[in-house]
Amino acid sequence: MSQKTESTSHSTKGAYVTGGQEFTRDTNYIEDRITRDGAASGDGGPGWPVEPGRYRLVAARACPWANRTVIVRRLLGLEDVISLGQPGPTHDARSWTFDLDPGGADPVLGIERIQEAYFRRFPGYPRGITVPAIVDVPSGQVVTNDYAQITLDFSTEWAGYHRPGAPDLYPEHLREEIDAVNRRVFTEVNNGVYRCGFAGSQAAYDSAFDRLWTALDWLEERLTGQRYLVGDTITEADVRLFTTLVRFDAVYHGHFKCNRQKLSEMPMLWAYARDLFQTPGFGDTIDFVQIKQHYYLVHEDINPAGIVPRGPEPGEWLTAHNREALGGRPFGDGTAPGPVRAGEEVAAGHAAA
Template sequence: MSYVSPGGTYARDSRYLTTRITADGRDGFPVEPGRYRLVVSRACPWASRAIIVRRLLGLEDALPMAVAGPTHDERSWTFDLDPGGRDPVLGIERLQEAYFARDPGYDRGVTVPAIVDVPTGRVVTNDFPQMTIDLSLEWTAHHRAGAPALYPRELRPEIDSVDEAVYQDVNNGVYRAGFAGSQEAYEAAYARLFARLDRLTDRLAASRYLVGDTITEADVRLFTTLVRFDAVYHGHFKCNRRKLSEMPVLWSYARDLFQTPGFGDTVDFDHIKRHYYLVHRDINPTGIVPAGPDLSGWLAPHDRASLGGRPFGRGTPPGPVAPSEAVPAGHGPQPG
């Protein structure tokens, strides 16, 4: 499987299935607890957004989750973590089967996150930017008591503006650098990425969170790239002006979020590293997975509370992770 077009600039295929699951069911799929299955891989930054938002909002029971393995081939993500290599609810070996159930001629990316309608076995949506917004706005009847407002009405224009800049220059920017097919394309992506990180540094030097004084959707979207930066993007994608751990403001900000319930307790560094270094053989042909970096720094004090703000506003943190959804021991930083 090749991710790099020699001589070219990387362009993400953004042709998603945009059917929405809404409170009023206007697209034919009403919000119903237990009807749908959120399919993710903990390796994927786009899926990690949905994992974090689902946990922050307390939707674990209303929207059960299937976790695919960290690697895939040209066909699909697979359920190799489950007994017999099949998802126990959907009964399928490959996520591709749910896409083909929706459209036998489906010719786009078999991506995560995807929400599958369990009764029919068909993918409803893989539109990851809209998915987390809808979890905030359409699934409110099933939010936990004390769930945070991740997309508050009064801040939506600013959140949307920040999200767009972060997506273009950071979330997708690391891929444009890593999958660049020419020196020119790589250097342009590299410059754009670090220029944006410099601007985010200025913004976060005086503000604990990106928008307002609580965690919002904007923080979730930036975090999923930052948490992968030193483990993957710095070396594998050649985003190496500095490591995250060498950028004091962003490193403290990322640690603050990592240590907030709902963020770090969803992160599986083992899956992250195995995905990028094993799947992207055109840029890592040996398939060797690095032993580092040292993860212990993620648990170091961050001192961001001095900037004010409350992570959950008037709400409360989510409770402990259910044992069935816990990241395996040894797949994250270990307390000293």
């Protein structure tokens, strides 16, 4: 097992505010990987071989980091080889719970909280109990919660089990550019909205706000002349940006005070986001009700009354975007995924309609 450690601070929510009142995300994850050769980790820990049916992805619909893994799993057609467990939209200090499942327990793992899978491997695990996490079903132990690596490994290590027509989300000739775009999107946008929302001082907030909107303006300009972030097909970079954009007007604009503009007021980004939303594998994973419940109920320090807003109208995500005029092929030489797997559909009334 390879696990990053940090002695200065930790949080069960995977984030903290420093003495300087600036939000900092705890990026110390369990770095174990599931690989084709099942090689042991660098510190002599166990190896985890690719093996259909052995692992369960635990990914809450509400969480943007977990949402990425659900999208990539669906685009690549890995539903038959990696099962999916979905906690409810809220959690407490002890972790996410399977409160939506019958009896309040995951039907495969038999646990009420994802925390139990962490503790089975690391008793008293001191770091963030986060999703997404991959659990080894036979032992009930967590394998990894390194969300950035999980999706890359779905594209590469699990390639032998992709569906016919699966897109190449991480093409070798574009990886350097994808990685560069991903770094900026993560620091300035994916994490940037949290830096605004959890700022502990006006100065920290002002700095975070300026950084976020500098990056969003860069993306608006970048997407003016091209349909996707890198190349002419959907890649890992698009998945990572999408899960923040789809939550922007519903949560980040008001709840996190990212309110210079709404996403719907940025012509290129709004059209780009709707283009992806209407692409099979993206919008059909989005549960707007759970997303709002998560942020507005869990963040009691920001929203002590626990009021969940009714808007915005999700049907706007289905309006025409006209991005086809820029060319590009969503799935390259591949094809769109088929219907959502039975039992994994977004609940009626929770999606755009």
